[in-house]
Amino acid sequence: MKPVTIDLVRHGQTYINRYDRMQGWSDTPLTEKGIADAKKTGHFLAKTHYDRAYSSDTMRAMNTAKLILEANDHPDVELRTTMYFREEFYGYFEGDNPARTWFVIGKPHGFDSYHQIAEEKGFDTTKDMMHAADPFHDAEDATMFWGRIMRGFRQLREENPDGGHILLVSHGTTIRSIIDKFGKDQGFNGLVGPRNGSVSTLRLDDEGVHVLAYNVLPDDPQ
Template sequence: MYLATEVYLVRHGETMFNQLNKVQGWCDSPLTVKGIDDLKRTADALAQVHFDNMYSSDLKRAIDTVHLMKNANIVSKIGKIKKLPEFREVFFGSFEGDDINETWKQVALAAGIGPVDDVQKIINQIGIYKFREATKEADPRHLAENKQELDERMVRAIDVLHDLTKNEKRVLLVSHGDFIKTLAIKYWEKSDGLHDVPFPDNGSVTRGILHDDGKFEIVDYNVNAENL
């Protein structure tokens, strides 16, 4: 018998690539001192929240983050952390590790709007889904995830999590900013499913409910430690 499962989605802490303004999807870089300090505040805020289990993306910045959450929690008995590649960050293909502003210029040119280097301005002009298509088109190897590929992975991620948590009432899962944002566009009650939502902060918590029939909904989005 399946139970409804409360899911605390935590975005990993700030990384070196975040700090250096580099594209970071499936590529990885270590957490910064600031990133660790911010995560400690989140971990302290969740220290007395009981979790039946904790999970993370299989990228190291997420794994390091989940262990900070696990080590600070004083009311949960968590065993080995299961790593879920389905919850990796959005994949940016050939742009991985490149300067982020130069990357967005190329995406904007592929979208036909000129060399704009501000990602939010691009999304505001063409929408989040055309932005995904333009990113794939601009990628010289066309490896970057487009809307369909990302949507299929999100659905698969929820299905995997549903199977894993069938006897768990509350779990914590560390994922990534763009992936959590895209989940919110699809599953948040305050999103119409078409337009962009704010990017979640490093160390923030997004809370969802995974129902016994496999349906997922986000009920709180991008909550920082002081508001937990």
């Protein structure tokens, strides 16, 4: 396949983001700030000619993508949705406060926070620990999560064999997990979560996934 450049965008702020709650496969609307986030990112990317546009199949991602495309100088791109790039599924912990959730999950193992687990043991361990702590075991473990994400990258390869530039709107933990897995050797640090409306850039080719930029906002110094 010819290389595909991916502008990977985190959706705008939602009410659950505003209330500092876990939001995986659950969904809430964009706040006024979230709408502004998406519009600002749209203007930032307005000159980019996208060959394809994708978002996860959640309302917050789809609405962010639509606002970005509305601001684009080439607005005739069809938006496609894919469940493969949803947020990580938090199972029983959906809607809970993240600090409390990760204290409950981590404390029996000697950890006080998500950041501490991720920094010392890695992002995959956070997923496995949450799955184990979920009384229903519905939360995705690392194998479930990466199986889904890699099916998503396979979809992008199959649907874009001639290469090109695509927009993909996804979610915070999904994006930082991708950055950590594929960008660590290039010095990118997923321990700092992507901001709402931020843009990360990937290159997808026959050799794999490569991180070119992470967590860039329209008002960041260039």
